[in-house]
Amino acid sequence: MIDLTKSKAAFEEAKKYMPGGVNSPVRSYPHMGCPPPFIQEAHGSHITDIDGNTYIDYVGSWGPMVLGHAHPAVIKAIQKAAERSTSYGAPTVMETEIAELIHQVYPSIEKMRMVNSGTEATMSALRAARGYTGRDKILKFEGCYHGHGDSLLVKAGSGAATFGSPDSAGVTKGTAKDTLVVPYNDIPAFTKMMDEKGDEIAAVIVEPVAGNMCCVPPVEGFLEALRKETEKHGTVLIFDEVMCGFRTTFHGAQARYHIHPDMTCLGKIIGGGLPAAAYGGRREIMNCIAPDGSVYQAGTLSGNPLAVTAGIETLKQMMAIPDFDKILEKKTKDLLTGWKQAADKAGVPLVCHQSGSMFGIFFSEKDVLNYHDACSANAAQFKAWFLSMLNQHIYLAPSPFETLFMSYAHSDEDIEKTIQAADKAMEEAAKVK
Ligand SMILES: Cc1ncc(COP(=O)(O)O)c(C=O)c1O
Numbered sequence: 001m002i003d004l005t006k007s008k009a010a011f012e013e014a015k016k017y018m019p020g021g022v023n024s025p026v027r028s029y030p031h032m033g034c035p036p037p038f039i040q041e042a043h044g045s046h047i048t049d050i051d052g053n054t055y056i057d058y059v060g061s062w063g064p065m066v067l068g069h070a071h072p073a074v075i076k077a078i079q080k081a082a083e084r085s086t087s088y089g090a091p092t093v094m095e096t097e098i099a100e101l102i103h104q105v106y107p108s109i110e111k112m113r114m115v116n117s118g119t120e121a122t123m124s125a126l127r128a129a130r131g132y133t134g135r136d137k138i139l140k141f142e143g144c145y146h147g148h149g150d151s152l153l154v155k156a157g158s159g160a161a162t163f164g165s166p167d168s169a170g171v172t173k174g175t176a177k178d179t180l181v182v183p184y185n186d187i188p189a190f191t192k193m194m195d196e197k198g199d200e201i202a203a204v205i206v207e208p209v210a211g212n213m214c215c216v217p218p219v220e221g222f223l224e225a226l227r228k229e230t231e232k233h234g235t236v237l238i239f240d241e242v243m244c245g246f247r248t249t250f251h252g253a254q255a256r257y258h259i260h261p262d263m264t265c266l267g268k269i270i271g272g273g274l275p276a277a278a279y280g281g282r283r284e285i286m287n288c289i290a291p292d293g294s295v296y297q298a299g300t301l302s303g304n305p306l307a308v309t310a311g312i313e314t315l316k317q318m319m320a321i322p323d324f325d326k327i328l329e330k331k332t333k334d335l336l337t338g339w340k341q342a343a344d345k346a347g348v349p350l351v352c353h354q355s356g357s358m359f360g361i362f363f364s365e366k367d368v369l370n371y372h373d374a375c376s377a378n379a380a381q382f383k384a385w386f387l388s389m390l391n392q393h394i395y396l397a398p399s400p401f402e403t404l405f406m407s408y409a410h411s412d413e414d415i416e417k418t419i420q421a422a423d424k425a426m427e428e429a430a431k432v433k
């Protein structure tokens with residue numbers, strides 16, 4: 001068993017001053033039966049806690065650390081930028097540089113605006129879509145998480161699902177009534193809703209690869225149906241690629257599935273581990289944003305020079321490695337193949353999902369296509385698996401609703417060690433019904 005004495009004490013102290021002792025709920029290790037390791041530092045594929053335990057990390061700060069932690073080139077670029085000041089609140093050339101870079105990789109993003117979090121990106125994209133169409137309603141999918149904006153905390157995934165509060169308290173009935181919800185991957189339910197209400201719906205927002213009910217890729221025809229129906233009804237189609245952007249493929253889910261959304265939200269990787277996100281899309285829609293148009297959206301720290309520098313350096317490092325996304329996809333596949341073999345050996349039914357370098361497993365006999373299926377997976381087996389992996393120094397997300405991430409820094413040796421640990425962890429899961 002790993003020793004978490006110092007983390008336990010730090011957690012108790014933190015709980016005196018912060019709700020749940022954390023600044024984001026899932027970090028509190030809900031229902032996992034151990035305190036969260038409090039982190040000291042992280043390098044490459046490894047993360048170390050204040051008790052001195054070092055783990056192989058598959059959380060990667062929930063996605064951004066695609067190059068691994070403390071990548072030397074990214075750190076150097078941030079240090080140099082910091083010497084020139086940490087914020088200007090005024091335009092810089094580097095903001096145009098990152099917008100051009102992103103446009104190159106995501107041609108559907110003709111114009112974009114930088115913000116500080118994925119939450120701001122989706123919230124602002126929805127406001128833009130409402131301003132552009134003059135409509136109030138939006139449609140989202142059950143189990144998808146788009147950050148904690150009021151209108152999106154309806155049937156939400158991620159921590160909202162983990163804590164059993166997918167419909168958050170504090171969201172007014174008035175706000176919630178404008179959010180329509182349909183099961184993910186359910187083409188008939190979606191088409192029916194669009195037939196009935198399509199002309200009132202400003203935007204359909206979707207995680208094109210869902211990553212907040214663990215990892216659930218779209219079924220064949222789902223994203224195509226979204227594109228077809230939104231076009232028919234003059235509804236803005238928003239791809240929330242905050243998580244799956246640069247991971248499903250370097251060019252996102254929109255390239256993998258050949259769908260051109262009207263708007264895209266990005267985050268995580270584009271800040272290189274610092275707070276940055278962006279929303280953008282068709283020029284005609286983005287021209288509605290102030291100061292060009294009447295949809296207001298602003299930010300004191302938007303386009304922050306440290307975050308933009310870290311983002312540009314991260315993207316450039318990724319672009320400099322041929323087949324970067326394919327390399328990560330292969331590492332991920334190798335890992336999941338080993339986990340599946342471990343599960344088969346232990347007689348544990350396991351469903352493995354992957355999209356590029358994002359991945360997840362379900363303790364389930366049948367495939368998982370939506371939030372209902374994800375909720376039906378065996379939570380007790382997940383807990384046994386998770387604790388065994390942690391005790392073997394493998395750092396996974398402490399919830400069956402979260403996705404895991406591979407980084408370039410993960411070596412073959414890391415993957416081999418993680419597969420060996422899975423042998424024992426699956427045996428532990430097998431003991432639980
Ligand atoms: C798909 C998706 N959209 C939006 C968000 C919100 O981003 P943030 O946590 O940066 O506000 C997240 C993650 O939290 C996410 O996974």
Ligand SMILES: N[C@H](C=O)CCC(=O)O
Pocket residue numbers: 024025026027062145158159211212243402
């Ligand atoms: N699933 C969330 C984002 O992707 C995890 C981040 C958080 O809630 O802290």
